[in-house]
Amino acid sequence: MQRWRGFDQIPPGWGRCVLTIGVFDGMHRGHQALVRAAVARGKELQLPVVLMTFDPHPSEVVRPGSHPAQLTTLRRRAELADELGVDVFFVLPFSPAMQQTPPETFVHDLLVDRLHMAAVLVGENFRFGHKGAGNLELLRRLGSRFGFTAEGIGLVVEQEPAADNDAVSTPGAPDGAVATEPQAEQRSAPRAEHPAAPRAEHPTEPPELPITSTYVRANVDAGDVTAAAAALGRPHRLEGVVVHGEGRGGASLGYPTANLHTAEHAAIPGDGVYAGWFVLGSKRYPTAISVGSNPTFSGTARTVEAFVLDESANYYGRRVALEFVAKLRDQIAFDSVEALIDQIGKDVDRTRQILGVPASVVKPSTDRAPEPGERAAGGEPAGRSSGTPSGPSQSGPSPS
Ligand SMILES: Cc1cc2nc3c(=O)[nH]c(=O)nc-3n(C[C@H](O)[C@H](O)[C@H](O)COP(=O)(O)O)c2cc1C
Ligand SMILES: Nc1ncnc2c1ncn2[C@@H]1O[C@H](COP(=O)(O)OP(=O)(O)OP(=O)(O)O)[C@@H](O)[C@H]1O
Incomplete structure (x- = not known):
């Protein structure tokens, strides 16, 4: 698995890819289901799978001093992504400028023009761009304009433990x-x-x-x-x-x-x-x-x-x-x-x-x-x- 930090580290001659986006702090069962779906799509399309995560946590940029407790270090997150079959672990430094970016600009200028995404997979509840204005619906619309597919993954839900199980x-x-x-x-x-x-x-x-x-x-x-x-x-x-x-x-x-x-x-x-x-x-x-x-x-x-x-x-x-x-x-x-x-x-x-x-x-x-x-x-x-x-x-x- 390759590790990149920022768009400047995209290698010259980089082709098309399958992308999944989010903070992925927990790398919890929901994230794992999403990443597995992206890896499956990558195999089918014979394209590398990029997992895009953010650093620092976007909350810290939106409300300085509000950094949530961190469940995984970036190193551990990358290790878990690697185990799931991701090809590129892409850390995007999250800045105030990025926070202000309208979702359409983020998708066109960065994900299409620079990352060449052919397919993007996100959770159904995914929001992105300035004030969280971007969502799956917008990704689908932009996809038909710029030539990529956008897929929403059903959310994995928590399971209540069985109360009467002794083992x-x-x-x-x-x-x-x-x-x-x-x-x-x-x-x-x-x-x-x-x-x-x-x-x-x-x-x-x-x-x-x-x-x-x-x-x-x-x-x-x-x-x-x-x-x-x-x-x-x-x-x-x-x-x-x-x-x-x-x-x-x-x-x-x-x-x-x-x-x-x-x-x-x-x-x-x-x-x-x-x-x-x-x-x-x-x-x-x-x-x-x-x-x-x-x-x-x-x-x-x-x-x-x-x-x-x-x-x-x-x-x-x-x-x-x-x-x-x-x-x-x-x-x-x-x-x-x-x-x-x-x-x-x-x-x-x-x-x-x-x-x-x-x-x-x-x-x-x-x-x-x-x-x-x-x-x-x-x-x-x-x-x-x-x-x-x-x-x-x-x-x-x-x-x-
Ligand atoms: C399994 C375990 C349980 C502990 N439970 C308590 C506890 O209930 N109350 C407490 O004051 N310290 C508890 N301690 C912490 C000990 O007070 C602490 O390990 C000891 O003071 C040594 O500290 P040090 O590593 O700074 O020398 C526990 C430590 C262990 C390993
Ligand atoms: N339970 C889930 N099932 C499937 N996909 C999920 C689930 N939770 C989040 N995702 C998706 O995983 C990606 C990363 O999610 P992200 O880490 O941003 O959010 P999160 O796990 O819901 O955490 P937070 O509580 O910080 O919002 C996003 O595309 C998101 O939609």
Whole structure:
């Protein structure tokens, strides 16, 4: 896949193409359906498929200071587009001049004259150009004038989770892994209200609301990472660089944590404790994640920290990502450090259960994730035994 930034990077001799346009921040299931349709059209017409996205988020240009929480970095968005078969990931720097551009000019001067689009595919609800005056209808009219086709894709809607299903599949778990325990906290937690939710006239019929990035952001913010994962088709991922914390995790608690420094607008899930995956390069490790200000220690700064199960490597300075699979509980101000340690042990046990990772695993090397079902010869993990902090010796070179 090629990556371009701005129209100047269109290579000389560029022919015709199939185009899909939008912010694509979530790269959620709706976006995926749209991109798949564009890729299929590209195959049929034997033309390359261009995905056009914007940077910064257009909201920031329209209302400075209003940048929405970012669900994917441009790098991650490109990676996901590549996996779906896109040929060119085209980032259009979004400027005040672009915001003022009438939709007809945008289509004629840029998409037709410079990008040579033969077909454009967008969601039915797509709006573009000054004051959002452009829509699918306009694209169709301009298409018959300038010689391209415009196709609208039906919107993918969110699915309500089945309330009586005891076996909750966990997005991102190893193949076939299923959490056998109902995720009670998840179920009972109020769902983030859909931004476009109408008042239901028939309460028994769940409303069918389109998946949008705004909806995913609301769920991430509310800590409902299960609903976010259902809309994304994968767990929400937060990227960052591992930095030093207070130096307390390994030394005093026996649970060293990798503290993440995240990008300014990154979508950080609401405060709480989560089960998820620690992603390092192409490997994933089970992890218990804490988001919040560590009220037991009267902390004020909000931190994102991950205790990586069965690992004791030095992650400082590494670029890593966390994938949030399920929320376990809220952060609590414990009366004693012992009570916090005891609870973290239970969080770790629960994390194993949800991810389908056995309690005792062979100590993997730092670049190898344990295979589910893999056990140490003696039955005990080479790192720590499940849920039992083993004191300062565990902290070693690990992050605090
Ligand atoms: C799984 C897990 C759950 C946690 N839950 C809480 C909590 O409920 N309340 C709290 O004050 N801190 C909680 N913490 C955060 C610890 O207080 C924090 O990791 C510790 O203070 C070490 O901080 P440091 O990395 O800055 O040294 C939790 C940490 C982990 C790994
Ligand atoms: N649920 C969906 N199903 C199919 N296509 C969608 C869906 N949501 C958005 N699209 C289309 O995907 C492209 C990119 O959408 P875009 O990221 O701009 O909006 P969005 O996901 O609705 O997010 P936001 O909440 O920020 O409006 C557009 O063409 C849009 O119409």
